[in-house]
Amino acid sequence: MNEMADVGIRERKRAATFRTIYAAAAELALEVGLDNATVDAISGRANVSSRTFFNYFASKEDAVLGIDSGEVSxxxxxxxxxxxxxxxxxxxxxxxxxxxxxxxxxxxxxxxxxxxxxxxxxxxxxxxxxxxxxxxxxxxxxxxxxxxxxxxxxxxxxxxxxxxxxxxxxxxxxxxxxxxxxxxxxxxxxxxxxxxxxxxxxxxxxxx
The missing domain is CATH 1.10.357 (Tetracycline Repressor; domain 2)
Known part of the structure; x- marks a missing residue:
């Protein structure tokens, strides 16, 4: 039961981080322009590292749209x-x-x-x-x-x-x-x- 609870917590944390990065990317693109919404700028706004960014998104364009980098389910x-x-x-x-x-x-x-x-x-x-x-x-x-x-x-x-x-x-x-x-x-x-x-x-x- 504890193991299942741990999995659920990890999934919720991952979903929360995903949404935080997405919101930062989309809002930044709207505010300063797509060209200026760099990976570093998005990561800084979302308070994550660039490495973490690429664990969730393949590119800044995918982050701006909220498209994950996973494979087909x-x-x-x-x-x-x-x-x-x-x-x-x-x-x-x-x-x-x-x-x-x-x-x-x-x-x-x-x-x-x-x-x-x-x-x-x-x-x-x-x-x-x-x-x-x-x-x-x-x-x-x-x-x-x-x-x-x-x-x-x-x-x-x-x-x-x-x-x-x-x-x-x-x-x-x-x-x-x-x-x-x-x-x-x-x-x-x-x-x-x-x-x-x-x-x-x-x-x-x-x-x-």
Missing amino acids: EEAIEHLSNHRSDDVLHDVASLVYSVVSDSTIADSRDLRRRVLEKYPQLLIRQIMRVSAMEDRLGLVVADWLGSTKGFAEDSAEERLEAAQILLSVCLAAMRVAMKKWPRDDSGDPKENYTRAVDLLRTVMERVS
């Missing part, structure tokens, strides 16, 4: 793999959304919105994070396709190619949704993404 992959539907596009879209949303702070919407309004170029950071994981995600989706009607007879290489295409189109839908998120205070990010995926499905049906 294997638990999330397992959960999605065990709760698949008959809709392949929906399943792949859910996987992409999970990777992006799990990597960002969910309860700092207003601060993140202001950062993105001032520095819209930072939107690409989330896409880059997902793209860096495409090899891992590609293998997951290819495995899903192996048990999907219409792909079961394909070779492993063909399924991987199909998986990469599916990931690419879902990432394209994510780009559309992400451009809308900071401009829509009342909208739900997941709903915006769902609308983008539905539009993608309509386009695919019309050109097929």
Whole structure:
């Protein structure tokens, strides 16, 4: 019991430090500009060392957005793999959304919105994070396709190619949704993404 309590305390401390660094980075960028919000300046404002900073964030841009430096959650992959539907596009879209949303702070919407309004170029950071994981995600989706009607007879290489295409189109839908998120205070990010995926499905049906 004590060991479990210790783990819980460590997780809470890590989460608190993560949020402190993020808030310092985002607020500093808004106050003095992204170029002047250096790692040293952010670390100083958050009262942590530069070494500690890089234990939480891969770059100052990731800190400003609140994107952690961790890998895709294997638990999330397992959960999605065990709760698949008959809709392949929906399943792949859910996987992409999970990777992006799990990597960002969910309860700092207003601060993140202001950062993105001032520095819209930072939107690409989330896409880059997902793209860096495409090899891992590609293998997951290819495995899903192996048990999907219409792909079961394909070779492993063909399924991987199909998986990469599916990931690419879902990432394209994510780009559309992400451009809308900071401009829509009342909208739900997941709903915006769902609308983008539905539009993608309509386009695919019309050109097929």
